[in-house]
Amino acid sequence: MGDEVIAFTSQRRQRVHDGRAGVIIVGVVAFIAATFGLALPASAAPPIKAVTTTAVGASPNAGVGVAGVLLYASVAPNTAGGTVAFTDGTTVVPGCAARPVNADSASFGYASCVTTFATPGTHTITVTYAGDTTHIGSAGTITLTVTATPDFFQIALGLLYNFLRTLNLFGLNPINAGPTPPPISTAPVYTGDFPDPSVVLDGSTYYAFATQGNGVAVQRLTSPDRLHWNRTAQPDALLAVPSWADTLGTWAPEVQLVGGRYVMYYTVHMRNSVECISIATSASPAQQFVDRRSAPLICQVPGGGSIDPSPFLSPTGERFLTWKSNLGGASTLLARKMAADGTSFAPGNQVPLLQSTAVAWAPSNIEGPSMVFHEGQYLLFYSGNVYTSPTYGIGYAVCATPLGPCTNSSTTAPWVGTHGDARGPGGQSFFTDATGTLVMAYHAWWQAVGYENGGVRAFWTDTVHFTDGLPTLG
Numbered sequence: 001m002g003d004e005v006i007a008f009t010s011q012r013r014q015r016v017h018d019g020r021a022g023v024i025i026v027g028v029v030a031f032i033a034a035t036f037g038l039a040l041p042a043s044a045a046p047p048i049k050a051v052t053t054t055a056v057g058a059s060p061n062a063g064v065g066v067a068g069v070l071l072y073a074s075v076a077p078n079t080a081g082g083t084v085a086f087t088d089g090t091t092v093v094p095g096c097a098a099r100p101v102n103a104d105s106a107s108f109g110y111a112s113c114v115t116t117f118a119t120p121g122t123h124t125i126t127v128t129y130a131g132d133t134t135h136i137g138s139a140g141t142i143t144l145t146v147t148a149t150p151d152f153f154q155i156a157l158g159l160l161y162n163f164l165r166t167l168n169l170f171g172l173n174p175i176n177a178g179p180t181p182p183p184i185s186t187a188p189v190y191t192g193d194f195p196d197p198s199v200v201l202d203g204s205t206y207y208a209f210a211t212q213g214n215g216v217a218v219q220r221l222t223s224p225d226r227l228h229w230n231r232t233a234q235p236d237a238l239l240a241v242p243s244w245a246d247t248l249g250t251w252a253p254e255v256q257l258v259g260g261r262y263v264m265y266y267t268v269h270m271r272n273s274v275e276c277i278s279i280a281t282s283a284s285p286a287q288q289f290v291d292r293r294s295a296p297l298i299c300q301v302p303g304g305g306s307i308d309p310s311p312f313l314s315p316t317g318e319r320f321l322t323w324k325s326n327l328g329g330a331s332t333l334l335a336r337k338m339a340a341d342g343t344s345f346a347p348g349n350q351v352p353l354l355q356s357t358a359v360a361w362a363p364s365n366i367e368g369p370s371m372v373f374h375e376g377q378y379l380l381f382y383s384g385n386v387y388t389s390p391t392y393g394i395g396y397a398v399c400a401t402p403l404g405p406c407t408n409s410s411t412t413a414p415w416v417g418t419h420g421d422a423r424g425p426g427g428q429s430f431f432t433d434a435t436g437t438l439v440m441a442y443h444a445w446w447q448a449v450g451y452e453n454g455g456v457r458a459f460w461t462d463t464v465h466f467t468d469g470l471p472t473l474g
Contacts, residue, residue, distance in 0.1 A: 052080050054129045054140040055391050072112035073127040074391050075101050082132040084111045088123050117146045184474035186420050188458035190229040195457040196252040196427035197441040200285055207285040209253040217250045239288040246271045256311045258342035264289045265309035274305030279343050300325045312371040320402040322369040331356035333369040335403050353406045354397050360412050370429050380406050383426030390449050392424035393417035416473050423449050438464040
């Protein structure tokens with residue numbers, strides 16, 4: 001599945017207590033010195049070190065003898081310097097000792113190494129941040145399953161099996177095994193910056209929309225085959241932001257055909273306030289969308305705003321909208337039923353579907369909800385963690401109805417995490433292509449993680465398949 005394994009650990013309590021004890025001691029010494037007019041020597045005032053947290057992850061291609069297995073660590077805050085070491089049990093992982101921590105985003109420092117495993121089975125990988133002059137050390141642990149490499153006989157059988165499937169003599173498949181899903185993508189379909197992509201098919205042309213960038217408010221691309229994408233003559237899909245908004249940010253647009261016209265749901269920044277959700281419409285995805293609203297569709301100011309709207313059409317023809325806000329101090333994914341015209345809410349209330357407190361690998365942030373129906377199940381996909389980090393990923397929950405209740409399935413690790421050159425995937429949405437295949441559009445860092453390092457959030461697509469009701473990418 002290309003799952004990324006990741007776990008977070010808290011700073012050791014003893015070290016925190018030691019830090020607090022240091023504060024008390026320094027305070028007492030300073031008080032005595034001030035009372036009696038004594039000079040306080042520099043050695044009596046040791047610096048108070050900042051607490052850190054460390055996350056560890058691994059690429060999903062761990063097999064015996066497989067070269068290029070990536071291990072990586074994120075250390076927060078990003079001011080932490082020094083080194084980390086990766087150990088397998090009590091043994092240092094080859095090539096992974098004393099790896100430098102470099103500032104990688106506004107929140108994390110990043111370190112990585114590439115190694116090869118010699119034995120199959122379960123490996124407990126621990127990354128230990130040693131700390132520096134101003135930061136306390138911390139550690140994180142994951143369990144990694146290393147698969148056995150097939151021997152020559154197994155490889156020969158596999159080659160013969162694939163040959164017979166491909167041969168298909170006289171139109172008869174010698175092995176009735178059904179189609180094999182293609183592998184997960186190894187490169188983006190568009191290498192420019194194109195975050196939070198969504199796709200619609202109009203006739204024989206695919207249209208993709210994305211967060212602002214490249215000098216436009218809502219980016220737009222077209223493709224004849226969903227694999228090769230080009231900018232349009234008018235690349236800005238939004239004519240103008242509404243009068244109550246400013247140009248500080250237009251994010252995460254999703255477009256849906258509603259009653260013969262196309263409706264764009266998107267995030268826009270209200271003047272002197274927070275991010276809100278609005279709606280623009282157009283007769284065609286090729287034309288510019290016009291926002292005629294005099295106020296946001298929804299704007300939860302006490303929750304820090306409302307972002308990442310995603311429309312959903314149920315099998316019964318009912319329309320719903322999912323989005324993200326911060327309620328009760330936690331990132332919350334919400335849903336509400338829409339009116340038939342898709343531009344206003346139906347009577348009723350919003351309901352919470354999932355909170356970040358239920359997601360161990362992204363306890364501080366989940367966002368970007370999108371819903372898919374498959375064989376009686378409503379699957380709520382979401383992005384989680386810090387988007388400027390390779391630990392960002394995609395998870396999902398299973399819901400009884402579009403309004404919940406929902407049970408998180410990606411509890412300890414993302415469903416799709418960093419894989420190959422796709423680092424920190426997220427901003428996912430779903431569409432059905434001309435063949436009826438379900439496809440996930442998403443972004444992931446390309447070339448490097450972080451704009452400050454020369455990276456871009458490129459546009460990726462992968463097909464989605466289901467095995468025993470569970471989604472599989474590729």
